[in-house]
Amino acid sequence: MNIRPDQESFTFSADALKIDEAAETDRIVAGLRAQLRGVRKRGLVLGLSGGIDSSVSVALAVRAVGAKNVFCLFMPENDSDPESLWLGRLVADTFGVEAIVEDIGPTLAAMGCYERRDDFIRELVPDYGPGWASKIVIANALEGDGYNISSLVVQDPEGNRTKLRMPPSAYLGIVAATNMKQRTRKQLEYYHADRLNFAVIGTPNRLEYDQGFFVKNGDGAADVKPIAHLYKSQVYALAAYLGVPEEIRRRPPTTDTYSLEQTQEEFYFSLPYDRMDLCLYGLNNGLSAEEVGRAAELSAAQVERVWADIAAKRKATRYLHLGPQLVQSVAEIGD
Numbered sequence: 001m002n003i004r005p006d007q008e009s010f011t012f013s014a015d016a017l018k019i020d021e022a023a024e025t026d027r028i029v030a031g032l033r034a035q036l037r038g039v040r041k042r043g044l045v046l047g048l049s050g051g052i053d054s055s056v057s058v059a060l061a062v063r064a065v066g067a068k069n070v071f072c073l074f075m076p077e078n079d080s081d082p083e084s085l086w087l088g089r090l091v092a093d094t095f096g097v098e099a100i101v102e103d104i105g106p107t108l109a110a111m112g113c114y115e116r117r118d119d120f121i122r123e124l125v126p127d128y129g130p131g132w133a134s135k136i137v138i139a140n141a142l143e144g145d146g147y148n149i150s151s152l153v154v155q156d157p158e159g160n161r162t163k164l165r166m167p168p169s170a171y172l173g174i175v176a177a178t179n180m181k182q183r184t185r186k187q188l189e190y191y192h193a194d195r196l197n198f199a200v201i202g203t204p205n206r207l208e209y210d211q212g213f214f215v216k217n218g219d220g221a222a223d224v225k226p227i228a229h230l231y232k233s234q235v236y237a238l239a240a241y242l243g244v245p246e247e248i249r250r251r252p253p254t255t256d257t258y259s260l261e262q263t264q265e266e267f268y269f270s271l272p273y274d275r276m277d278l279c280l281y282g283l284n285n286g287l288s289a290e291e292v293g294r295a296a297e298l299s300a301a302q303v304e305r306v307w308a309d310i311a312a313k314r315k316a317t318r319y320l321h322l323g324p325q326l327v328q329s330v331a332e333i334g335d
Contacts, residue, residue: 012291017277019234021241025063028226032064035224036199043069044224045193046201047185048099049256050087052248053203053227056235059242060226061201062095071192072099075185077108079259083251090245104184113180120173124152124164131157135258136166136174141270141309142302155260178257182218190221199223205232207276211310212317213268220320231281232273270306271296279306 036042044061048054061070074088085101092099108114121128128134132154139149150171155161166174186200193200202222204214209228214220227235232253239249253264253273269276275296282292282303289300289307296303 012278012282012287012295014233014274014278014295017231017233017281019230019237021238024230024234024238025060025241028060029064032060032224032226036065039199039223041193041197041199041223043071043196043198044201045071045073045189045196045198046203047075047189047219048072048088048091050084050091050248051251051253051256052232052235052239052244053205053208054088055091055244055248056227056239056242057201057203058091058095058097059239059244062097063242067096068098069198070095070097071196071198072097073185073188073192074099074101075104075188076101077103077105077181078114079257081254081256081261084256087245087248087251090247094243094245102188104181104188107184108180111180111184113177117174117177120170120177121152121154123170124166125154125162127156128154133259135260135262135266136171137163137262137266138268141305142298153260179215179218181257182215186218186221193223201226202228204228205235206230207232207269207273207280210280211269211313212320213264214320216320231277233277270309276306279303280310283307283310 032044036044043065046054046057046061048058058070058072072088072092074085076082076085089099118128121134125132134152134154137151137153139151150166152164152166152170152174153161154164189200192198200221200223202214202220202225204219204225205227206229208214209225227238230238236249255262255264255267265272265276271279275298278296279292279298281287282289282295289303292298293300293303298306
């Protein structure tokens with residue numbers, strides 16, 4: 001799947017990312033079963049967001065252990081899009097899995113998630129309060145100078161929007177408060193996994209896993225990550241094969257984290273997922289920027305900027321993949 005063709009006549013295109021959906025499903029299902037035996041768990045728990053990745057993960061989990069051994073959580077909060085819950089229920093009904101709602105909004109409020117976030121926003125927008133909404137956006141790597149500058153977008157109660165550059169302290173404070181959402185969800189997933197003697201599924205695709213688009217000890221925490229090797233377009237191919245509802249497959253990927261609607265490329269990635277897949281595949285397989293540019297409809301210089309952005313994200317988020325660092329290894333249990 002990730003071998004650069006040697007034929008002189010080879011022309012790089014999205015076809016390089018095509019997979020045998022049936023064979024890939026069988027491989028993942030066999031892997032999940034073996035992993036569960038290894039950790040002595042009898043089923044799987046996951047948070048169901050209504051997005052493509054968690055929906056495909058549910059479908060694969062059902063194939064691996066049966067619907068009765070899959071337990072799903074819907075975990076909305078004050079900023080969640082109501083459509084996410086509706087789509088999540090649609091997926092649970094489609095695959096016949098048990099699912100419950102755990103509203104984390106009151107918990108987040110009690111921990112000060114929203115208040116802490118708003119305090120940092122008010123450093124830039126003193127009037128920010130009830131009736132306002134916000135999101136963080138990142139500079140477009142194709143147009144920038146190589147620096148990933150984040151900005152704050154706020155909308156007042158009348159619908160007027162303002163975009164402001166953030167000092168590092170405000171950015172870090174807003175993100176730190178927002179990360180409480182992912183960590184609270186993961187705490188609930190592990191509560192239910194412990195009571196059921198199930199394992200927890202993590203749902204990152206390859207773009208997210210490779211470039212650190214997850215929160216440490218939040219959505220990055222899991223016992224198994226069955227689709228982390230798949231490019232996003234391959235996840236969509238599996239979704240169609242596995243019967244994920246079309247409503248899910250049509251929905252643009254979103255973060256569903258901030259109170260203003262936000263696409264993933266606004267917040268993190270340089271391009272929509274299909275073109276990011278081509279750029280990442282080309283980088284991983286030693287293709288030239290010219291070859292990738294023709295496939296992704298970008299100039300070679302733009303591809304180089306995307307690759308630089310990927311390298312920067314890999315470097316900055318490397319620590320997210322690391323476990324706790326020991327001064328000295330404990331030989332009896334391994335590293």
